Amino acid sequence: MLLLQLLVNGIVTGCALGVVAISFSLVYSTTRIFHVAHAGVYTLGGYLAWTFVTHGVPDPLALVLAMLACTLLGAFIQAQLYARLERRGATHLIVLIASLGALAVIQNIIAAVYTPNILQFPSAWAARVVSLGGLRLTFAQLVTLGISLAAFAGVLLFAKFTPLGKRIRAVASNPFLAEITRLEPRTVYIYVIAIASAVVCLPGVLVPFDLGLQPYGGVTPLLTATIAMIAGGVGSIGGAFMLSVLIVVLQNLSLMVMPGQWSIGITFFIFVIFMLFRPRGLFATG
Amino acid sequence: MNAYLEVSGLRKRFDGLQALDGTTFAVEQGRITCLVGPNGAGKTTIFNIITGFLRPEQGSVAFRGHSLDGLRPQAIVAAGIARTFQNLRLFTDLTAMDNVLVGLGGQFGEEPLGAIFRPLYAARVQARRRSEAREWLAHVGLADRARERVRNLSYGEQKLLTVARVLATGAELLLLDEPASGLSAGALDQIMALLRRLQQEGKTLLMVEHNTRVVQQIADEVLFLHQGHLLAQGEPSAIIADPALAEIYFGGAL
């Protein structure tokens, strides 16, 4: 029973992480920027939603408002930071450093305003438990599962069928060619980061329902998500999502044999295995 | 019979494009051989495979009777083959002398322990290597530009520097990727004279070249590549005069 419960918990959290992974993958495979500041957007989303909720805004509206804010933040980072750096011919390393700087700024503004202590969502409905034949799931978990799967499907459909999605995929598969055709990669980059920031706000709000909000709590999920993206194969949205679920399930199952604080070791171990034996990941495209 | 450089049955595919489709040819020692053909024919891919930067799906390369398959670029340079790049790939922030020194082997102090614990010995070895590098620079006609940063050199001088760098590796088979392209008439003559001199000194040259005048003047043999395999092989005058090949090269379908 414990095994099954851990499995189910892992699947739920894994799906949430999967959304982080696919949003990061969108940005990385299109702009080739390792957008570590994404962890900051994730964190900000949660905190903004909390602020709205504690001021009486209904939960769904709070989520939407937070997503809006994240979208703006993401677009701002791309337009004002990354685009400027690109215009100045900045090296890849400099862009990474700038992204890290942005992450530090976001996280520490949050820490200064909200204190570094863990905050909990006051929503009562979240903690209500549903029993399914011996398994216990909180409402928050159910909502997380539902929204994460919906987001996954949404991003997949978007990428495959909408004009913008196809444009994004075109830019991603051949940035050089995109430059000299009418695809306008610079504009696409802004759209991509804006969309990815909105999407990552979802787990940014949902995951803290369970674990609480912490200013520096975005880095570890982002790290796990990037490892899932790499192991799944850069460019494969499905791969990133599935590997996220797999990694978190493995982490959860490992709780049966080792304490939870070492679970990052599991993730890292998986990463090392892939680096040694299959660096391109399982489902890489192009 | 073991040819000097033997390329057999190379197959390489990129993302749906069959770049090389069973390429086979041999290069004789001491000759200047030119690889010609329209863009996309696979010439640079062949270079990349011979020098170990790409693995072919099928086929093999042998040098002096020994297989080069699976060797890393450093090992292939050690075996005696070195290449230049069509886009030069010089170290622009370094001086001409430094660029040559990067190619020069046998340097003490090219790893940290020696550099830290035996600095005086390292400096002595460096002094010797510097004069060697100066000789290579003089050999290509850049003796007085040794201490200039690469970005201050003219395009023609930069091209000469790529040759100096490749000579410094001590390779006997030189793969030159468009050594004459983009040069003014004076620089062109200088490079062609240099290439002839290298041949006289015993080097073997395999060149990718688009300039038909250059090919005519210095090539001993021409290999015409099209769509990933060898279409024709022979003396320059014969290949250049062939109307069917000209059609492919200048006007036909790619």
Place this chain on the structure above:
Amino acid sequence: MDFLYSYLILAEIYVLLGLSTNLLVGIVGIFSVSQAAVFGVGAYIVADFLLSGALPFLPALAIAALCCILLNVLVTLPSLRVAGDYFVVTSFGIQLLATAAFTNWTGGTGGANGLPGIPPPVILGITLADTSQYLEMTTIAAVAGCLCFWLIMRAPFGRLLRAIREDELAVAAAGKGVLRAKVQAAALAGAFGGIAGGLYATFMSFVDPSSFDLDASILLLTMIVVCGARTLAGSVVGPFLLLALPQALSLVAIPTSVAAATRQLVYGLLLIAFALFRPQGLLGEKL
């Protein structure tokens, strides 16, 4: 006077860290946020040896250096074989893993409470209990570190690293081992970091995980970016300048509860500002 000595000692320890970070990030061009992890490993190893009385200071320091060399080599070898961005993941992973280890492996590291009461170093029979004596030691260490750095950059190894930064494909085509050079640079960076850690542990006589976390790595990056990457001057001035920053900040009325966050915020802003407007830092060459 003691206060000034403490600042100088700490700055000199950070000079070693600055050299280490500069080697990796500035000269080889590898994005590393795990420098603080290496720093921590060195500190905890020396602390453990001195607290248990198993080894005197210098041998403990040597072992710490060796372990950190090994750590960096093991970390860089697999990940440098593949694309550069993958090293970013490795680096974050190492740093987070190290912080987890420092916080949870209470047997070796005392967990979140750290290891107090680390005895002062005893070198050649002399106990360095006095701050001014300690300053002599760190000054020697910092000067030795700078000397090593200077020798390396003058030597063919330095030229090789600069060439690798520019165009590692061309370096491989010239017949030189690129991966080997990168790993050697990482090993050296590890040695510097480990020694800095050992010095830090005995100076503070107390170590805990908070000195070796991601924020600390970000501080190290800031030192290099602000003061100058790829140069000796940048590695030396950076620590002195940035360690004076908290003092400058304390002149502004910031409540202590947000002091740490404010410091980190300033570092983040500095990183962004210099990346945008002056990537070569105050004294360095363009990153």
